[in-house]
Every structure is written in structure tokens, then in C-alpha cells.
Amino acid sequence: MQISFQAFGTYNQIMAEVDCLPLLEECRSLCEAIEAKFSAFQPTSAIAEISAQAGIRPVAIDEETFFMLKRAQDFSNLSKGAFDITIRPATALWGIGKKGDFVPDAGDLEQLHELVNYKGLVLDQKNGTAMLQLAGQQIDLGGIAKGYAADRARDHLIQNGCSSALINFGGNIATIREKQNGESWQIGVQNPLAKRGEFIGTVSLTDQTMVTSGVNERFFIRDGKRYHHILDPRTCRPADSSLLSVTVVGNRSIDMDALSTALFVLGPDEGAKLAKQTGCHALFILTNREIFATDGFTKMLKRKV
Structure with missing residues (x-):
């Protein structure tokens, strides 16, 4: 069913x-x-109101919204800014998937660096409020x-x-x-250079979650260069981390969602360190087609022959 x-x-x-x-x-x-x-696109949402009141005043939020913002902030701190929900001004400027092969000017991107900064989000649990410190800052919880x-x-x-x-x-x-027959759920690991449904292998999951971030979902190619939708908050450009995709396995999907993005931005070396620190299993597919995985993921992966 x-x-x-x-x-x-x-x-x-x-x-x-x-x-x-x-x-x-x-x-x-x-x-x-x-x-x-x-949604950042719903004008009546608390997230949209926080963005609209950036640099002006705190916005009252409920416990669920506080939890979401705090969890995002935690992963921003853990990843030293590789995951950042204040990335919205950069994603809006690039508009990947909406603006054809548009590439912003370097000067326009430079102006975003002050706005894309997770440290500008101030959460006040006692008063139940959230505030962005600078006018023009915006939140996007899509990650x-x-x-x-x-x-x-x-x-x-x-x-x-x-x-x-x-x-x-x-x-x-x-x-x-x-599954009801007693077997684990068999989940394919997407080949990031092939159409959806073509896998490099499978993993067995029981009471676990798996999330992949990769360059194959939304991108364009201009002058022979691929521009994908996973932006590095530190540069406001598509992450240049020698990776095609990152797949993570853990216990909570909200955490794996944030970590898959953070690990992709960080690259295989720093990403593997963060994976170990947070206790998740991770698989990295590099642009040179090499595959690198943490010990835990290596034990789980059944490669396609």
C-alpha cells in the first residue's frame, strides 16, 4: 500500500x-x-516574516520553528559554516534551474558575503524569538x-x-x-552521472535513514563547466569540493539532510572528519570517479557488479 x-x-x-x-x-x-x-516562498510563514524583519526586530516563533532553526544552527556550527540556512540571498541570485545558464557577476557575489552568515541569526529561547541581524539577510530551510x-x-x-x-x-x-518478510530494506545509491534509478550499489537499512546530495539533480553547463545547485556559503558559488555526490546514513533524517550538504561542501577529507565526529556513515563519489567511504558505510555497501 x-x-x-x-x-x-x-x-x-x-x-x-x-x-x-x-x-x-x-x-x-x-x-x-x-x-x-x-517554506521561504510562503509570505505568511514564520520563516518569511523573519526574513522580512531582518535588521529591524525579533519575530515571535513557536517551539517547532525554534527547534528547526536551532538544529540548523547546530549544524552550521559543527560544519564551520559549510551548512548555512542564511544562504537564501545566494540561491535567489543564482536561480539555478530557473535562470538558464546565468552566472552572477563576481561583484554581486562579493556583496552577498556579509549577508550569508549563520552567526547573524539570533535565537532567544527565553522570549521565543528569532532575528536576523542585518537587513537583506534571508533564511531558507530547504536544506x-x-x-x-x-x-x-x-x-x-x-x-x-x-x-x-x-x-x-x-x-x-x-x-x-x-520488511514483513524479515529482510532489510534494500536502497540503491544513485550513480550521480547516470539517469535516476541507476545505482552504483545498494545498502540494507533497518530503522535508519539515508540522504544523498549530488550534482545531478539541478545544474547547467556553460563554457564546458558544470554549475550545480549546492552552493558553498563561504563563497556563494557552487561548491568546488572535488565531489559528485555524498550519501550519508544515520538515525534522523533532519540530521542527515544537513550533513549530506555540509559534507559535500567540505569535500572528502574534512567531510570524513565531520562524519566521524557526528557518528554517521558516509560515501563520497569524487569527480575523478573514485569512491571513498567511511568504514561503517563500506561494511553496508553491496557494490553493483
């Missing part, structure tokens, strides 16, 4: 091996509510919203007695226990 729906700018699917269609529909509604609440939604859907299913399910939100995978 399964449902499919559009949200977070992508195709989403939940498949359960038990009869629980009403629960699946509740998960769909839950995801739609999360998208509406945390963790799908992961958060996958976690919420997974938790909702478990709390209501669903004993076996697979959640796939645009490549953010979350699993509930095993």
Missing part, C-alpha cells in the same frame, strides 16, 4: 507493508503543513525541511502502530523496521 504526492518541490512516496491508508493520508497532510509553515518531514512522518506511523514502511521524500529515505 502506498501514496504519492508533491511537496518540497519534489516527488514524495510512502509505502507501507501493512493496511494503514488513513495513516498515510495523515502523513501527507502533515507534510503539506510543514511545507506551508517553513533540512524534507528531512524533518520524513522524521515526523516516520514518528507518526510508528506511534500509531505501523510496523513496516519505507518513506522516500525526493531521495530522503527513512525506514521503519524491516
